[in-house]
Amino acid sequence: MKNTLKILSVALAVGLAGTASVAAQEIKVGFAAEPYPPFTSPDASGNWEGWEVEFQKAICAEAKLDCVITPVAWDGIIPALTTKKIDVIIGSMSITPERMKTIDFSDKYYNTPTAVIGPKDVAFEATPEGLAGKTIGVQVSTIHQDYANKYFVAAGATLKEYQTQDEANNDLAAGRLDAVQADSITLDAFLKSEQGAACCDKKGNVVDDPAILGAGVGVGIRKEDTELKGKINAAIKAIRENGTYETFSKKYFDFDVYGG
Known part of the structure; x- marks a missing residue:
């Protein structure tokens, strides 16, 4: 009986360890607290919706990230990232040489004039x-x-x-x-x-x-978060290839928002 209990305890411990190892990484996703349709805007209940919200959900699911929406005043959003109040910026931020002096970016995820x-x-x-x-x-x-x-x-x-x-x-x-x-x-x-x-x-x-x-819009990331950048780039590539990106984009645009 004692041996049986011991085996069950070990199995339970292994199972719990395995569950912990695959738990999604929690990250705070920052974007402007002001409406920016059709990319982000709150509905009547205060829930955020729009193309960029759907993009965020798609890459978080693909990269197995537990993403928490965290609206931030736009003029303070880069300081919020560098001081770790948020972990990424998914808020129509263009990839520019000036911004890259302070933060890093993922590959682009859309580009419009x-x-x-x-x-x-x-x-x-x-x-x-x-x-x-x-x-x-x-x-x-x-x-x-x-x-x-x-x-x-x-x-x-x-x-x-x-x-x-x-x-x-x-x-x-x-x-x-x-x-x-x-x-x-x-x-x-x-x-x-x-x-x-x-x-x-x-x-x-x-x-x-x-x-x-800039050269299109990318996910803003701290320079030291290279592993997270890799996960996000892989997720952007995956949703572009598996059709997810095209599927939710068609609800908002009648053209290719990804751009040339």
Whole structure:
């Protein structure tokens, strides 16, 4: 009887050890606390949804990571990563040389152009000449702020900075701005809304500058977390190859958001 109990105890201990070894690694996933449709936005119950939420769930499942959604103010999101308040950033953060001085990135997981929108009844192009003398709204601490400063302010435009994209869009609709620059996908979502459709239209995409606008959007990771980076890169590749990425993307886009 004692031998039997001993065998059962050993078996139980081995079983528990095995369970612990395959337990998912918990990581805190940071993204902007403000709505950024169609990528992230809270529903009526406060639950976050959108394309990027589905992307996050897909790679966490593939990489066997226990991901905890952790909204953070956008202008403090990189410090939140480096001080370990969050473990990764999955929040439409473009991979740029400037950011890579501080953090690392996964492989890209989408890449879309930068666009400018403005009032329907005013014709102009998304160029330094077309925006000269105009007031442009951008979200603070973004690649769009950096780009507009370099190309549009230098040509005579005035820049107005906002904590959230929604605030910039609302001021444009209210006639307090001449234009807004942001990612073409989030601006397209605004133009499809009742408010956006009534006031505004797209003026065009800006001329690309990879040094500022980056090489696509990636998962932000601390430089020392090389093992986690490897898991995430493998997961991105897997969901692209097994069709998961395409399946959830079709619910939001009628084109390949992954980009060239």
